[in-house]
Amino acid sequence: MFKRFWLWLGRLLGKLLVLVLAIGLGGWAIGAAYYGWKFSGPVATEEQIPAGEAALTQSIIEDAIGVVEQHRDNTRVLRDAHAKAHGCMKAEVSVITDLDSDLQRGVFSEPGKTWQAWIRLSNGNAYPQFDRARDARGMAIKLLDVPGDKLTQSPQHAEEQDFVMFNHPSFFVRDVAEYKSNFAAQAAGQKVMAFFPSWDPRSWEIRHMIIALKTLSPAPETPVATTYNSIAPFKLGEHNIKYRVIPQPEACPHYQLPEQNHDLPNFLRNALYQQLSLDRIPACFALQVQRQNPDYYMPIEDPSVEWSEAISPFETVATLTVPAQDFDSREQNVACDNMSFNPWHALPEHRPIGGINRLRKAVYEAISIYRLERNQP
Template identity: 30%
Template sequence: MTQAPTAPIRYTPAVEQPEPNEAEVTRELVDTLHGIIETTYKDYGHAVRSVHAKSHALLEGTFEVLGGLPPVLAQGLFAEPGTYQTVLRISTNAGDILPDSVSLPRGMAVKVIGVDGDRLPGSEGDATQDFVMAIGPAFLAPTPAKFLANLKMLAKTTDRVEGVKKVLSATLRAAESALEAVGGESAMLKSMGGQAQTHPAGESYFTQAPLRYGDYIAKLSVVPLSPNFKALAGETVDIGGDPDGLRGAMNEFFGAEGGQWEVRAQLCTDLDKMPVEDASVPWDEEESPYIPVARITVEPQSAWSETRAKVVDDSLAFSPWHGLAAHQPLGGVMRARKPAYEMSSGFRGQHNGCPMHEPKSLETLPA
């Protein structure tokens, strides 16, 4: 096993340095997201998330914290070995529900159930820990202000003609492939429709922005562990003309096979090279590698169904601010997410007549 860094940076409130206009920017960001969710509600007659509206897999499983972790990694949820129930939601990042021929970056939201300890503000009385992740080790924008500028551009594409989006996505995928062929990569191209049509179960997912890791600071990742998940890494999914082809691929795979992902933590060892307030900077894995701290196991199951979506998509909310104080989200992008996620889940609860709830235990999800 890779050794943990010997001198990780200790968390103090001073690692966060909000911009003077952050509150104003955050209000505008929430308003922009509210505009997206209002638009899609008028279209569908049903409220969906303002980002990551379309789910491809809704999975139940177990979250096992590993034993024998060194003290710097035995923190918060990971302080003691144990096994918890978990719900996973795999999605794409748009605020509207698009055909899968519009290929966008994927996300994974993890809800660990039955977690005790001091809670983050707004999650008092809950017993869950959420980790919200996406493809790529860093966020698209460094700060809330840059995030807002990108979001306004993406908001303009909400509710536009799907045919145009399909053609644009195919063009952007070709451009991204050409860029990657010469060793490059563009998060912006991917976010606008240039994501490769790869299998979501073979992807690696990252918190992208940092969070408190007990006494320290970290980013987390979830990566394929079992051989069958690893074999899907980079594998293209042929969706044909199926607008929900990724759901079909996930149902086909998980209907026959289970598997494991590994949860890894990357500790901050240098605040200059591994900044808290600039979420767009990937932390150098040579300086501090991602180290295994837990495993997620899923058994064969129905990955997606309308009845399962009613439980997970309509009645559960995933937010990095649902959890332990030991895993407080850090940095401007994470701070801005708190009111944004609260607005989105509140809107869905009000308009769908199904208030969000945090489970204390998990009944088996419907097939």
């Protein structure tokens, strides 16, 4: 009697498992077919600016000021994003000597040229938290003494070319309108529901939710062991490109970082201090660009879409070296806090493009001015 029951139950569970697998595979196939159809080229090579974008930008600035004030707890006013720095370090960016003449544009015009620079490494969150918390990790580079007219009029930044990245290849929203609604929902505490704005399944952004979850990833062992991406597109002369900075340890003396204690709140700063200041070993990276191929789905206006490396591989244009140095002083940490990195601190040859970059223009400038004024003694 019991034996028959168990056999029946086993067969039932087996069938249920097959059914669940079939539904899963069917869903995956439908999703793949849908995105294959939706994400197919050709795409525009020019920016397409939706109506109403400027008005949305203004209200996003007001929201961002609300965030920096909310996180101010008898401290200085910090950045609205990437508030916690692991350090600001001196660096050198050298254009490779055999750079393809097609890519010799802007600061990469002169093969062999070395630019002096600052880099700031950070966690993405709006307020400082333990490094072991899942988060994006940022890298901002500022080349110094760069001649030529810039896209911003600000005299303090007249000689700077910035590159601003974090360590995930795609962004969790497609455009300014989605940024506005997602940010508002997240600020109201709706972390997951921000991606499900209504009952209408056509408004659900499951793909973007997955990107957001993946962006919040465990910390690397050290900030010099992860790849930082521009995510949004830029001009490089006549080309449309994305750029990234990828570790190139083989270009530096061999170094094995001692295992870090991940329970310490600032172990990423400790890792940099150990390598650069105690063991005196430099860190090496390659700065690379990926050209848009508009025959394929490599859109300008949607940074939630990663451009395929199989279609357009990254090409190294420069090396980035962070020499051994003492960076963790009070003076340098305050100076680091007072720096402002902005993708629009740029030569016209490196113009940021696409909606998310247009949004960043107004927001970075407004937040930087706001926090620097509020921090004046």
